[in-house]
Amino acid sequence: MYKFKNSLIALIGLVSLITVVTVMTPHIGYGSSGTAAPAPSTQNVNVVNTPTVKSQQDGVWNVGLASGSNVGIAGTLTVNAQQSGIWSVGINGTPTVGIDAANNTVKIDTASPVPVRDVDNPARQPFTAQFSVFIPNGYDHGLEDMSDVPAGKRVVIEHISALTRLPSGQKVEALVVLTIGSGQTYLGAELKTTIDGLDQFITSQPVRLYVDHVSSPPALRVVVYRDGVAGDGGSTVNINGYLVDVP
Numbered sequence: 001m002y003k004f005k006n007s008l009i010a011l012i013g014l015v016s017l018i019t020v021v022t023v024m025t026p027h028i029g030y031g032s033s034g035t036a037a038p039a040p041s042t043q044n045v046n047v048v049n050t051p052t053v054k055s056q057q058d059g060v061w062n063v064g065l066a067s068g069s070n071v072g073i074a075g076t077l078t079v080n081a082q083q084s085g086i087w088s089v090g091i092n093g094t095p096t097v098g099i100d101a102a103n104n105t106v107k108i109d110t111a112s113p114v115p116v117r118d119v120d121n122p123a124r125q126p127f128t129a130q131f132s133v134f135i136p137n138g139y140d141h142g143l144e145d146m147s148d149v150p151a152g153k154r155v156v157i158e159h160i161s162a163l164t165r166l167p168s169g170q171k172v173e174a175l176v177v178l179t180i181g182s183g184q185t186y187l188g189a190e191l192k193t194t195i196d197g198l199d200q201f202i203t204s205q206p207v208r209l210y211v212d213h214v215s216s217p218p219a220l221r222v223v224v225y226r227d228g229v230a231g232d233g234g235s236t237v238n239i240n241g242y243l244v245d246v247p
Contacts, residue, residue, distance in 0.1 A: 125243035127155055131222045135166075135233035141225045142234065145218035146211075150243075155211040155220075157241040162203035164189055164224060167231035172201045175235065176223045182209045198233075212246065 108114055135142035149155050157179075164172050172189035179185070189201035211219050224235040 125153075127239075127241045127243050129239045131235075131237040131239070133222055133224045133235040133237060135224060135226060135235075137232050138229050140227070140229050141223055143221055143223040144237075146220040146222075146239075148217040149211055149213040149219050151213045152246060153213060153243045154246045155241055155243060157207055157209040157211065157239055159206050159240045160185075160187060160203065160237065161205070161240075162187075162189065162201075162224075162235050162237040164201040164203065164233070164235035165198040166201065166226055166233040167228070168194055168197050168199050170199065170226050170228040170231075170233070172203075173225040173227050175203050175237070176225070177207075177209065177239075178221045178223065179209055179211050180214050180219050182211070185209060203237075209241075 129146055131144040131146065133142045133144045157177075160175075160177060162175055164175070166172065171191075175187040175189060177185040177187070185207060187203050187205050189203045191199055192202050193200045213219065220239075222237050224233075224237075226233055
């Protein structure tokens with residue numbers, strides 16, 4: 001009886017030990033055929049149609065294009081951009097920039113004025129002429145003509161001066177300049193002194209006269225009138241101005 005009890009206790013302990021070992025040992029899976037299941041691996045999925053993929057950005061995306069790729073845009077693209085920093089814009093070829101005369105106004109910056117050139121500046125084409133007018137005994141006037149103005153030019157007279165000598169007691173009535181286009185210009189004379197029995201008269205007058213080339217000279221004539229006829233008299237007349245080109 002005692003031996004049977006010890007044998008039963010030993011059998012129960014053996015069964016308990018087998019149960020614990022079975023529970024703690026990893027199991028190997030089997031398929032329906034009784035063979036072991038294949039280990040997991042990375043597989044490729046092929047899509048045979050044209051799917052539409054919708055995605056939502058999470059974080060920053062980096063999109064790359066293979067070297068030599070061309071990206072085309074169909075239709076009219078409208079781009080709204082806001083500048084950040086300095087933009088550098090390049091222009092290809094040789095563009096033509098024009099100003100619409102009807103809608104644009106050009107303004108000059110007084111801080112950086114545009115240089116200009118006076119094409120009629122008298123210093124560029126100065127002109128001067130001198131006339132010796134002789135008044136013979138028995139005449140109340142004398143005259144002298146100017147040689148013709150060069151073709152394609154215009155004489156602009158700005159000043160006339162004269163020194164007239166007459167027998168003492170006589171006076172200068174008028175010094176007249178006759179020009180084609182400007183008509184007659186009358187100048188006076190002021191008595192200054194008497195030298196060797198001749199009264200000395202001075203004329204000095206700024207003017208604005210224009211003399212053009214003419215086909216039948218003279219283009220300009222100077223006449224000096226006096227209030228007497230006795231004795232000889234005379235006048236030296238100087239004309240100063242400049243030449244301008246005319247069409």
